[in-house]
Each structure stands twice: as C-alpha cells, then as structure tokens.
Amino acid sequence: MLSAPSTSLSTSELLSLYRKMVQIRRTEEQLARAHQSGAIPGACHTYVGEEAIATGVCANLRADDVIFSTHRGHGHALAKGVTPRAMMAELFGRVTGVSAGRGGSMHLFSPEVGLMGTSGVVGPSILLATGAAYTFKLLGTDRVSVAFFGDGAVNNGAFHEGVNMGAIWDLPVLYICENNQYATEVPFASVSKTTDVAERARAYGLPSYVVDGNDVLAVHAAAAEAVRRARAGEGPTFLECKTYRTRSHSEGMRDAGYRTAEEVEEWKNRSPITKLREYLISERLAPEEELARVEAEVEAEVDDARQFATSSPWPDPATVLDHVYSA
Amino acid sequence: MRELTFSTATREALTEEMERDPAVFVMGEGIGERGGNWGTTVGLFERFGPMRLRDTPIVERGFTGLCTGAALVGGRPVVDFMFLDFLLDGMGEIINQTAKLQYMSNGRLTMPIVFRGCIGVGHSAATHHSGNYYPMLAHVPGLRVVVPSSPYDAKGLLKTAIRSNDPVFFLEHKSVLGVKGQVPDDEYLIPFGEAAVVREGRDATVVAIGWMVHQTLKSCDELAKDGVSIEVIDPRTISPLDTDTMLASVKKTGRLLIVDEDYGPCSVGAEIAAQVTAKGFDDLDAPIMRINGAFTPVPYAPPLEAAVVPNPTSIALAIRDLLAE
Numbered sequence: 076m077l078s079a080p081s082t083s084l085s086t087s088e089l090l091s092l093y094r095k096m097v098q099i100r101r102t103e104e105q106l107a108r109a110h111q112s113g114a115i116p117g118a119c120h121t122y123v124g125e126e127a128i129a130t131g132v133c134a135n136l137r138a139d140d141v142i143f144s145t146h147r148g149h150g151h152a153l154a155k156g157v158t159p160r161a162m163m164a165e166l167f168g169r170v171t172g173v174s175a176g177r178g179g180s181m182h183l184f185s186p187e188v189g190l191m192g193t194s195g196v197v198g199p200s201i202l203l204a205t206g207a208a209y210t211f212k213l214l215g216t217d218r219v220s221v222a223f224f225g226d227g228a229v230n231n232g233a234f235h236e237g238v239n240m241g242a243i244w245d246l247p248v249l250y251i252c253e254n255n256q257y258a259t260e261v262p263f264a265s266v267s268k269t270t271d272v273a274e275r276a277r278a279y280g281l282p283s284y285v286v287d288g289n290d291v292l293a294v295h296a297a298a299a300e301a302v303r304r305a306r307a308g309e310g311p312t313f314l315e316c317k318t319y320r321t322r323s324h325s326e327g328m329r330d331a332g333y334r335t336a337e338e339v340e341e342w343k344n345r346s347p348i349t350k351l352r353e354y355l356i357s358e359r360l361a362p363e364e365e366l367a368r369v370e371a372e373v374e375a376e377v378d379d380a381r382q383f384a385t386s387s388p389w390p391d392p393a394t395v396l397d398h399v400y401s402a
Numbered sequence: 403m404r405e406l407t408f409s410t411a412t413r414e415a416l417t418e419e420m421e422r423d424p425a426v427f428v429m430g431e432g433i434g435e436r437g438g439n440w441g442t443t444v445g446l447f448e449r450f451g452p453m454r455l456r457d458t459p460i461v462e463r464g465f466t467g468l469c470t471g472a473a474l475v476g477g478r479p480v481v482d483f484m485f486l487d488f489l490l491d492g493m494g495e496i497i498n499q500t501a502k503l504q505y506m507s508n509g510r511l512t513m514p515i516v517f518r519g520c521i522g523v524g525h526s527a528a529t530h531h532s533g534n535y536y537p538m539l540a541h542v543p544g545l546r547v548v549v550p551s552s553p554y555d556a557k558g559l560l561k562t563a564i565r566s567n568d569p570v571f572f573l574e575h576k577s578v579l580g581v582k583g584q585v586p587d588d589e590y591l592i593p594f595g596e597a598a599v600v601r602e603g604r605d606a607t608v609v610a611i612g613w614m615v616h617q618t619l620k621s622c623d624e625l626a627k628d629g630v631s632i633e634v635i636d637p638r639t640i641s642p643l644d645t646d647t648m649l650a651s652v653k654k655t656g657r658l659l660i661v662d663e664d665y666g667p668c669s670v671g672a673e674i675a676a677q678v679t680a681k682g683f684d685d686l687d688a689p690i691m692r693i694n695g696a697f698t699p700v701p702y703a704p705p706l707e708a709a710v711v712p713n714p715t716s717i718a719l720a721i722r723d724l725l726a727e
C-alpha cells in the first residue's frame with residue numbers, strides 16, 4: 076500500500092484539503108436531512124467517509140481537466156469546483172441547479188469546471204473518461220481525464236474494455252477505484268477471488284497501486300504522480316483507494332443485515348477528516364482555532380446553499396423539450 | 403459531375419471532412435491499414451496516421467463508450483461498426499449515454515459523433531450480419547438516423563452527419579454499396595429531414611427506404627408499361643422524418659404504400675401511416691398499405707433469404723392491390 080508519512084504540501088494547501096473534505100461532509104449531512112424531510116424528490120447516495128479520495132485526486136487537477144463520476148458523486152462534484160449552492164439546488168430539482176433540474180443527484184454536469192457527469196449507470200465512467208483522454212491526446216493537449224468508479228464496477232465489461240484501451244494507447248487518464256468493500260449490500264470478497272482490484276488492473280499492463288483511501292495525503296501523493304505521468308504522455312495509472320461508506324447505500328435505505336454495527340463504528344473512527352485534523356494539530360501546522368474557523372465558514376456556506384436551494388424556482392415545464400438535440 | 407459508387411462517394415465525404423477538421427477521427431476494427439471491411443477508409447491510414455484511423459480490439463461496447471467520451475471534449479469520432487449488428491454490444495452506452503448527455507447537461511455538452519455500419523438482408527449474410535435496426539434507433543430521443551440509397555445522397559448526408567453536433571447513425575445497406583450514380587465535383591451538403599422525390603407520378607405514392615428504393619423503381623418501370631404512374635419518395639433520414647413531402651404527394655395521388663425491408667410491427671412504416679392518416683386523412687382514397695420484411699430472424703439459404711424481403715415482383719403486386727382499393 077502506498078503511504079505518505081511526510082508531505083511536501085504547504086500549510087495553505089493542507090488547509091484547503093481540510094476545508095474541502097469538511098465541505099463535502101457538511102453538504103452531505105445537509106442533503107441527508109433534506110432527503111429525510113422530503114425536500115429531495117429523488118435518490119441521494121452520500122459520500123460520507125470517502126471524502127479523502129475526491130479531495131486528494133481533484134486537488135491535483137486543473138479546471139480544464141475533466142472527471143467522470145458515479146451515482147455517489149456529490150464529493151467529486153464539490154472537489155472539482157461545483158458550488159454547494161448549484162449542487163444542492165439540483166438535488167432539490169430547481170432551475171438554479173447545475174443541470175437546471177433535468178438530472179438530480181446522479182446527473183450532475185458542470186463542464187465549465189470539468190465535471191462531465193455523475194451517472195445513474197455503474198461502469199460507463201471508465202469508458203467515457205478513457206475517451207476524453209483519447210481526444211486530449213489526439214489534439215495534442217496536456218489535459219488529463221479521470222474516471223471514478225466503485226468496486227461494483229470492476230466485474231463489468233466497461234472496466235476491462237476501458238482500462239485495456241487506456242493502457243494500449245497510453246492515454247492520459249487516471250482510473251480511480253473507490254473500493255468501499257460493498258456494492259449495495261454485496262461484499263467485494265463475495266464477487267472477487269482476488270482481494271485487490273489493483274492486481275487485476277496490473278494485468279492490463281499499467282502501473283496500479285493500492286492506496287489508503289481514508290488518508291488524503293496518501294491519495295494526494297499517489298494522484299500527483301499519476302497526473303504528472305499523464306501530462307507527460309507516459310500513460311494511465313490505476314489507483315485502488317480502500318475506503319468505507321459509513322452511511323447506508325442511499326438515503327432512506329436500510330443499513331442492516333449485511334454488515335455489523337461494529338464494523339461501521341470502526342470505520343467511523345477512521346474518518347479521513349479526523350485523521351487530517353489530528354495531523355495538522357499534532358504537527359503544529361494549524362492551531363485548533365483556525366480549523367474551527369474553517370469549519371464555521373463551511374457550516375455557513377452550506378446553510379446558505381440550503382437556503383438558496385429551498386428558495387430557488389422550479390424549472391418551467393415549457394422548456395421540457397429543450398436540448399434533446401443541439402440545434 | 404462524375405459517376406461514383408456509393409462506397410467511393412462516402413469515402414470522398416469522409417476524406418474531405420478529415421482534411422477540413424483535425425478533430426475528426428475514425429475508430430473501428432480493421433479500419434486502419436486494412437482500409438475497412440467495406441473499404442470505408444481505404445488509403446486514409448497512410449494520410450492521417452494511427453491516432454485518426456484507430457484500429458481497435460473487438461470491444462464494441464468499449465469503443466462506443468470511449469468515442470462518446472471523446473465527443474464530449476472536442477473530438478469528432480466516426481465509429482465504424484463494420485456490420486451494424488455489432489452495435490448491439492454497445493447499445494446500452496448509446497441509449498443511456500450518447501443519446502442523453504446533451505439533454506441531461508441542459509445543453510452544455512454536445513455530442514458530435516457518427517456511427518456507421520452495414521445493414522440489410524442479402525448475400526446469405528444470415529442472421530448475425532443482416533439486421534436493420536433503424537426503427538429501434540429512431541425511437542430514441544437524441545439520436546439522428548440516416549439511411550441513404552444513392553451515392554449523391556450518401557456523400558452529402560455523410561458530410562452533414564460529420565459536421566452535426568448530434569449523434570448520427572449513418573446506415574449503409576450492403577446492396578447499395580456498389581450502386582453507381584452521379585456526384586458533383588464541387589462540395590455540397592444535404593440537410594437532414596428532407597425526403598427526396600426520386601420518381602414523379604400521379605396514381606399512387608410509394609415511400610421506400612434504403613435498398614428498397616431501387617427495388618421499387620424496378621417495379622415502377624414494369625408498371626409503367628401498363629400506363630401506371632407511381633411517385634416514389636425516399637425519406638433519406640428516418641429521424642428526423644420528413645412527412646410533409648409525403649403528405650404533399652398523397653394530396654396528389656390519394657394512395658400510399660410504404661416499402662420497408664425491416665419488420666412491420668412498430669416500424670417506420672407504422673409511424674408514417676399514423677402521421678399521414680392524422681394529417682392527410684381527407685386526401686386518402688384508400689387505406690395506407692405496407693409491405694415489410696417477414697417477422698423472423700434472417701435465414702441463410704438463398705431461397706429462404708429471398709422469401710423474407712420484398713422484391714420488385716411483390717412490390718408491384720402490392721401497388722396493384724393498392725390501386726384496386
């Protein structure tokens with residue numbers, strides 16, 4: 076497993092990683108409450124517990140780099156630069172949402188900041204990201220493309236076809252597998268004879284590593300090298316980030332019978348946010364008051380986003396046929 | 403004007419568009435140095451190199467999804483399925499991603515991608531190499547579907563397809579690939595949604611699709627000997643579908659037959675009949691009739707294969723039936 080015991084990041088970079096993870100966590104908690112209250116008409120899969128992965132990867136990307144995400148995509152969207160306002164409004168189905176109310180949680184699009192879509196289908200993010208990388212290479216740019224996907228995607232044909240094509244054509248793409256050990260209620264161990272996805276990926280001939288997905292510094296360091304390689308034309312990299320989702324598969328779904336409360340508790344104690352917080356304090360990189368100030372600012376930002384979403388107008392049904400075609 | 407085959411005309415269109423726009427590239431099996439199973443890319447690999455003539459492993463779903471992603475960030479892929487039947491492995495990507503991303507992104511993403519492949523019954527290709535599929539594709543909002551029948555239409559429509567920012571299916575019946583026709587020397591484009599009146603007449607209107615245009619014209623020649631005058635319309639694009647041209651013709655003839663090699667249930671002909679009935683009921687002197695391929699997988703043995711598709715004789719019979727109504 077790759078680890079990053081020491082880091083070359085500046086204090087302000089570390090603080091911005093911290094701020095982003097807290098922003099994702101607070102937004103998700105707010106969304107979960109909104110879902111319970113009925114303010115979100117559709118599905119809502121939270122990223123609670125997995126914040127380090129999107130945060131660590133996207134901190135290495137430019138605005139013109141692109142990411143392709145999953146059904147569990149709120150963290151990816153925020154990490155790539157979508158605002159809590161625009162995201163929350165989308166889940167509320169409002170015209171001010173990133174997709175103007177056409178998509179909801181699983182169809183968040185913000186090409187302006189490189190979010191090329193969360194997805195209601197497991198698997199395609201791998202192919203789409205590989206394709207964006209193909210264009211980047213064809214047009215001679217140094218832009219980079221990222222596919223996020225869960226352990227549930229890796230038995231799907233899209234994984235095998237996509238990773239292989241990325242490898243044989245040396246495309247500037249990062250394959251980021253978020254192995255949270257379950258696909259809905261199905262343990263990864265029950266659908267794979269091998270423990271590590273990275274082992275499968277390695278068989279396709281690209282550098283593949285297992286990373287502690289609850290350690291934002293480890294993710295950041297691994298992604299930095301992967302992005303460097305991609306920009307330099309050295310081809311794709313595969314990172315399997317081991318992690319855990321500490322809420323139910325999706326809001327409102329039961330979360331029992333397939334995992335133990337002790338297991339969930341143990342992983343809650345391994346929160347990537349707590350881990351970085353303790354590191355910042357113990358290494359005397361940021362005083363407790365400063366972290367508290369960041370937390371308060373994020374809290375206010377997310378409250379404002381909820382207000383914004385609640386008070387935003389619905390889309391106009393007269394526009395329902397717009398954009399089926401480009402012209 | 404020159405006389406070109408359908409295949410040469412499409413190759414000319416592709417070459418011109420690749421010269422015009424460096425973002426255009428082709429992906430498929432055997433489309434590199436080999437020049438494509440149907441000669442779609444002969445000579446292009448030498449000119450444009452491997453990034454723009456990309457031979458793939460046998461991964462139809464994979465390159466369908468990959469090219470969809472490529473189109474989102476400025477690439478303009480032309481996906482060459484060889485036989486369109488292989489599209490089925492990529493159908494999930496097409497319906498769930500390619501067709502929907504423009505809409506779901508509220509118009510902030512575009513999808514400039516062309517899928518091409520050979521369709522149709524003939525040459526004992528048997529059931530895994532004979533499908534048509536255009537009604538299925540035309541059923542999906544977000545897709546465009548082109549089924550040309552002549553070299554002139556093929557060139558002008560393929561250029562429009564490659565310049566379009568929407569996903570376009572460009573479907574080439576295997577029997578039309580060798581058809582010859584006049585093609586202008588100068589550049590031209592043909593807009594989508596404009597049917598062509600390929601033969602003028604007054605007694606009845608026949609709408610025919612793809613290879614059936616040629617089969618219908620043969621039966622019209624026979625019928626003309628008996629003084630029967632048939633107007634033949636080629637829709638050229640199935641989505642969008644130009645029913646105005648059909649309605650104008652029916653206003654003149656009062657009778658409509660739709661000739662389609664593909665299956666009858668839920669077909670293009672069913673759609674045309676519904677639309678023409680709704681808007682042109684008062685102009686009709688007889689029920690709208692259809693003649694379709696048999697509702698069965700496509701068999702191999704030549705006599706069986708011939709029995710599942712309309713031919714000039716069966717089309718002529720159907721026209722006589724319509725005139726007798």
Ligand SMILES: Cc1ncc(C[n+]2csc(CCOP(=O)(O)OP(=O)(O)O)c2C)c(N)n1
Binds near residue numbers: 196
């Ligand atoms: C192709 C497809 N099959 C089934 C589903 C239903 N589904 C939604 S999420 C999910 C589990 C995905 O697990 P994983 O990829 O590990 O992601 P996680 O939810 O654990 O983040 C399933 C089966 C789907 N969305 N797409």
Ligand SMILES: [Mg+2]
Binds near residue numbers: 226227254256259
């Ligand atoms: Mg999982």
